[in-house]
Structure formats: structure tokens, C-alpha cells
Amino acid sequence: MARKFFIGGNWKCNGTLEEVKKIVSMLNEAEIPSENVVEVFVSPPFVFLPLVESLLRPDFQVAAQNCWVRKGGAFTGEISAEMLVNLGIPCVILGHSERRSLLNESDEFVGDKVAYALSVGLKVIACIGETLQQRESGSTMAVVAAQTKAIAEKVSNWANVVLAYEPVWAIGTGKVATPGQAQEVHLELRKWLHDSVGAEVAATTRIIYGGSVNGANCRELAAQPDIDGFLVGGASLKPEFADIIRSLTVMKSQL
Numbered sequence: 290m291a292r293k294f295f296i297g298g299n300w301k302c303n304g305t306l307e308e309v310k311k312i313v314s315m316l317n318e319a320e321i322p323s324e325n326v327v328e329v330f331v332s333p334p335f336v337f338l339p340l341v342e343s344l345l346r347p348d349f350q351v352a353a354q355n356c357w358v359r360k361g362g363a364f365t366g367e368i369s370a371e372m373l374v375n376l377g378i379p380c381v382i383l384g385h386s387e388r389r390s391l392l393n394e395s396d397e398f399v400g401d402k403v404a405y406a407l408s409v410g411l412k413v414i415a416c417i418g419e420t421l422q423q424r425e426s427g428s429t430m431a432v433v434a435a436q437t438k439a440i441a442e443k444v445s446n447w448a449n450v451v452l453a454y455e456p457v458w459a460i461g462t463g464k465v466a467t468p469g470q471a472q473e474v475h476l477e478l479r480k481w482l483h484d485s486v487g488a489e490v491a492a493t494t495r496i497i498y499g500g501s502v503n504g505a506n507c508r509e510l511a512a513q514p515d516i517d518g519f520l521v522g523g524a525s526l527k528p529e530f531a532d533i534i535r536s537l538t539v540m541k542s543q544l
């Protein structure tokens with residue numbers, strides 16, 4: 290069984306009502322492969338989720354950019370996983386590096402969030418990735434393995450998890466990882482999953498790449514055997530997102 294290509298568009302903290310409607314119209318008109326070939330999610334800011342969900346074509350889904358670590362209650366400013374389920378939002382991005390670095394989300398906290406979101410029935414795009422300093426000191430694999438371990442310790446069923454490898458130095462910088470650099474980490478991550486979680490999880494879990502993916506660099510990255518799709522920031526707000534959705538040229542076969 291092949292791992293279905295997965296493309297997520299992370300809109301981050303961008304957009305007015307008018308801009309959001311324009312992006313949705315652009316997506317609704319895009320010609321892309323069928324749902325059997327590629328799974329597409331877009332992730333608007335919380336306040337636009339119901340609107341985007343109601344206007345977006347049915348073959349695209351929506352994801353939140355975050356949710357609270359446990360059941361809702363007296364947590365001012367937070368959005369609970371149950372609220373997302375209640376609104377019919379199927380998926381959430383967790384552990385994005387902007388939250389890890391700006392809001393001090395630790396590996397353990399992200400692991401708890403992933404486990405809680407899965408427990409209420411959400412799909413999770415779980416982000417991991419090293420900083421430039423960590424890459425330059427040769428600790429890339431140790432960092433991403435520790436981040437993945439913190440998730441693996443809390444999660445027993447990986448069916449609804451997509452792992453997003455996003456080197457921090459490549460996010461929003463225009464400095465994309467080379468296909469070789471990305472493939473190397475994806476392969477190592479898959480080996481880590483194989484040895485630490487199990488062969489089945491390693492073979493079936495989608496590992497997507499994120500970090501300055503655009504219409505020009507997506508095809509070469511998509512051709513790598515262990516890159517199962519992309520998490521796209523800046524370019525997901527532009528017409529080239531459709532080119533990225535079309536980037537898959539060969540179905541990835543199971544290991």
C-alpha cells in the first residue's frame with residue numbers, strides 16, 4: 290500500500306475576511322489530482338475556520354493551527370480539541386516551531402497535546418525540526434528523535450498522525466533544505482520509527498517536509514522516496530499552492 294501524498298497549507302496569523310475569501314476562491318478553482326492521489330488540508334487562523342470550512346471545496350479539508358493540551362475549562366484564550374471536533378474540524382497542527390520557540394512549548398508539552406488531540410478523534414500534523422545551530426553542531430537527528438520520542442511515549446496509535454519535518458532554519462527564510470538533506474532526515478526518522486515504534490508505523494506514517502517549499506522547488510523534493518508531502522507556509526497563500534499540490538509525480542511505495 291502506498292502512502293497517500295499529503296499537502297498542508299499553514300496560513301499562520303495572516304489574512305482579513307476579504308483576503309481569506311479570495312484565497313478560498315483561488316483554491317476552489319484550482320485543478321489538482323483526485324483525493325485518491327493527494328490529501329489536502331488548509332489551516333486558517335481559528336477565527337476563520339468555520340467560514341473556510343463552509344466555503345471550501347469538499348475535497349479539501351481544514352486544520353486548526355493549535356489547540357489546548359487537555360479538556361477545556363478555565364484556560365483564557367485557549368481553544369480546546371473538543372471545540373474543534375464540535376465544529377467539524379478534523380485536524381490540527383501541533384508543535385509548530387514558531388510555537389515551540391516563541392511560546393516555549395516543550396517536547397513533553399507537544400507530546401501531551403498530540404495525545405490529547407488524538408484521543409478526541411482529531412488527526413494531527415505533528416511538527417519537529419532542528420535549529421541552524423543544532424544542524425551545524427551535528428545534532429539534527431538527536432533533536433528530531435527526541436521530539437518524536439516525546440510524542441511516541443504518549444501515543445500508541447499512529448494512524449491519525451502525520452509527522453512534519455520542518456528544519457527551523459528553512460521556515461519562512463527562503464532557504465529550503467536540499468532534496469538530499471530532507472531525504473536524509475526523513476529516512477533516518479523512518480528508521481527511528483521502525484526501531485522505536487514498529488515496522489508497520491514506520492512503513493505507513495506520512496513524513497512530510499516543510500520549510501520554504503514553493504512552486505519551483507516542490508517537484509524535486511516530492512520525488513524523494515521518503516518525502517510524503519509538504520507543510521507549506523508562505524506559498525500556501527498564493528496561486529502556486531496548486532502547483533505544489535500537483536507536485537507528486539510518482540506514488541510512494543511501502544517500504
Ligand code: PEP
Nearest residue numbers: 460461499500501522523
Ligand atoms: C510553515 O510555517 O510550516 C512553513 C513551512 O513555512 P514556509 O513554507 O513559509 O517556510
